[in-house]
Amino acid sequence: MAKIKTPTPAMIRYAKKNRKPKKYSPGREAVKRFCRNRNAIVGFVIISVLLVIAILAGILAPYEYQAQDYTSAFQGPSAAHLFGTDNYGRDILSRCLYGARYTLLLALGCVTMAFFTGGALGIIAGYFGGTVETAIMRFMDVLQSIPQVLLAISLTSALGNGIPQLITAITVSSMPVISKNCRAAILNVKNSEYVEASKAIGVGQARMIIKHMIPNTVGVMVIYVVGMMSASINIMASLSYLGVGLVPPTPEWGLILSEAKSYFTSFPHMVLFPALMILLTILAFNMLGDGLRDALDPRLK
Numbered sequence: 001m002a003k004i005k006t007p008t009p010a011m012i013r014y015a016k017k018n019r020k021p022k023k024y025s026p027g028r029e030a031v032k033r034f035c036r037n038r039n040a041i042v043g044f045v046i047i048s049v050l051l052v053i054a055i056l057a058g059i060l061a062p063y064e065y066q067a068q069d070y071t072s073a074f075q076g077p078s079a080a081h082l083f084g085t086d087n088y089g090r091d092i093l094s095r096c097l098y099g100a101r102y103t104l105l106l107a108l109g110c111v112t113m114a115f116f117t118g119g120a121l122g123i124i125a126g127y128f129g130g131t132v133e134t135a136i137m138r139f140m141d142v143l144q145s146i147p148q149v150l151l152a153i154s155l156t157s158a159l160g161n162g163i164p165q166l167i168t169a170i171t172v173s174s175m176p177v178i179s180k181n182c183r184a185a186i187l188n189v190k191n192s193e194y195v196e197a198s199k200a201i202g203v204g205q206a207r208m209i210i211k212h213m214i215p216n217t218v219g220v221m222v223i224y225v226v227g228m229m230s231a232s233i234n235i236m237a238s239l240s241y242l243g244v245g246l247v248p249p250t251p252e253w254g255l256i257l258s259e260a261k262s263y264f265t266s267f268p269h270m271v272l273f274p275a276l277m278i279l280l281t282i283l284a285f286n287m288l289g290d291g292l293r294d295a296l297d298p299r300l301k
Helices: 009-017 026-035 038-055 092-128 130-144 148-159 163-190 193-200 205-213 215-242 253-263 269-296
Strands: none
Touching: 026 038, 026 269, 038 092, 038 269, 092 130, 092 163, 092 205, 092 215, 092 253, 092 269, 130 163, 148 163, 148 215, 163 205, 163 215, 193 205, 205 215, 215 253, 215 269, 253 269
């Protein structure tokens, strides 16, 4: 039988001295914090499912979203129509599935355009400061003085209904918040040592912003993107519900609600399911945004 050697104090000190230190990675630590947040995981799963639904809507939908069958109008939830049918006999489940495609893609387009416009202006204002910052921020203050939904309604009323007009209205109404958040993120890193060192070796302004400053604010900006997704979906549904957003027969959730509001007391299922889709999506983005904030915000490490 082999003898079991008891570790001596010298052996323990040698083992501790030669133990390999664990590699620290900010990204890995952020992922660990994110995975420990149950609400964030739930939000991420819901959004992932919605993205799959949006991509595979043509396969998952049991009927065409425009297919009308007046003999099946106003039917409640059943085996043939899980969400029931509307006043034209259209399957509400199919319209809600296709609605995920329209809602998520349009919201992503609005947020992208808002960051390319308002975000760029905020970055320029934060970096250059002085007269440039004053001019940009005062313009954003003028836009922000108008309530966001009211500004979007005014723009869509002036431009007309349609997808380009809706994206333009939501983009302009979202620019003040995004520009100020991006300006604040740039100001946080503007006086950092690596920025001063880059200036000392003659790095150009464009390279300084693109290569050194923006990458170090990506974590904060990702949080803003997720938050703006829920806000854009909310505004989009509100505009369509008020009749100044998209036009029928587009299966956007707010527009489905608008078409069904006259039948709410008699056929509540026509309003219930699209409203739940909006509620679930906004809730999921808010949960994901909170989780990303806890994982990526350096002040919460």
